[in-house]
Amino acid sequence: MKHALIISDGKPGHFNQSIALCKPLGLEYEILEVAYKSKFHKALSYLLDHFGIFTEKLYTDSSFKFQVSDFSYIVSTGSTTYYANKRLAKKLGIPNIAILHPKGYRLDFSHIFCPAYDHPPKRKNITELPLNLCVADETFFAEKTAEFNNKHTSAKPAVGIIIGGPNAVSEIDAVEMQRQLEQIFETTEGMERWVTTSRRTPKQVEAVIDGFDFDYKLINSRDPYNPIPAFIQLCDRLFVTSDSASMISECASFGTAKVEVLMNRQLTTPNKFEELIQGLEARGAIHVFDRMLGDADTKIDLGSILKQGVQDIY
Numbered sequence: 001m002k003h004a005l006i007i008s009d010g011k012p013g014h015f016n017q018s019i020a021l022c023k024p025l026g027l028e029y030e031i032l033e034v035a036y037k038s039k040f041h042k043a044l045s046y047l048l049d050h051f052g053i054f055t056e057k058l059y060t061d062s063s064f065k066f067q068v069s070d071f072s073y074i075v076s077t078g079s080t081t082y083y084a085n086k087r088l089a090k091k092l093g094i095p096n097i098a099i100l101h102p103k104g105y106r107l108d109f110s111h112i113f114c115p116a117y118d119h120p121p122k123r124k125n126i127t128e129l130p131l132n133l134c135v136a137d138e139t140f141f142a143e144k145t146a147e148f149n150n151k152h153t154s155a156k157p158a159v160g161i162i163i164g165g166p167n168a169v170s171e172i173d174a175v176e177m178q179r180q181l182e183q184i185f186e187t188t189e190g191m192e193r194w195v196t197t198s199r200r201t202p203k204q205v206e207a208v209i210d211g212f213d214f215d216y217k218l219i220n221s222r223d224p225y226n227p228i229p230a231f232i233q234l235c236d237r238l239f240v241t242s243d244s245a246s247m248i249s250e251c252a253s254f255g256t257a258k259v260e261v262l263m264n265r266q267l268t269t270p271n272k273f274e275e276l277i278q279g280l281e282a283r284g285a286i287h288v289f290d291r292m293l294g295d296a297d298t299k300i301d302l303g304s305i306l307k308q309g310v311q312d313i314y
Helices: 014-022 038-049 079-092 140-147 172-188 203-210 229-232 245-253 274-284 303-310
Strands: 005-007 027-034 073-077 096-099 113-116 126-129 158-162 194-197 214-217 238-240 257-260
Touching: 005 014, 014 027, 014 073, 014 303, 038 079, 079 096, 113 303, 126 303, 140 229, 140 238, 158 172, 158 229, 172 203, 194 229, 214 257, 229 245, 238 245, 245 257, 245 274
Parallel strands: 005 027, 005 073, 073 096, 096 113, 113 126, 158 194, 158 238, 194 214, 238 257
Antiparallel strands: none
């Protein structure tokens, strides 16, 4: 069994993508968390990388301690990890993989897996991905579905609505959400309606949700339980707001539901979320909700793409 050393910045959205790379490749992994001593030390890493100088002294003393010595790959996601990734690959003499676009650093990793919306340069060692890497397996979904069934059961087909919040390029508007929910209820007559929000969902939008008669409702600010994995497995249709690349990617990767995207108000256009959505819509994986229901249910399996990307580097 091959092992990967995952270098983590402690952010689940980052190290989960590293884990999502390891699983289809059949890699066991150990997670090493690293942190720069300061913002100055992080800024210095870009300069040192430019000159090919690598040192562990930029990081805190707790960094660079791991158990397994026989690793096959170094894997990391996020700007805090890329310099450490290169340092350990050089120290251990093994290939290294970066996930997302390591902007500001030299792109001399053994391989880089990067979302197409980041517009990476065309290089042999860079593979563009149509969506974000998502970590999940059959056991995970089975456990989360059983957990949800203990909270709510239904004999009717269900519609799951996943609501996020504002981000750097868009905002979620309570008036527009009212209109969208009214349209969803009109077009899904005879089905159960389930809804969940996120920690970013504004109070005004929560108030709108409270005005509808949902069969299952989870307001994150009141209950941190996450029903999204169960929604993905159990729902016939999923509606997801346009503000989260990870939520959209999960819905387009797993389960069998037809997926609708609820567009937030775009503050900057074009942007990476729009590009992600347009690319997935072209693949038949999602449909932008326009008062009519679509039939987009193609699920994208990145396993073969990942295997192809690493086959020549070890």
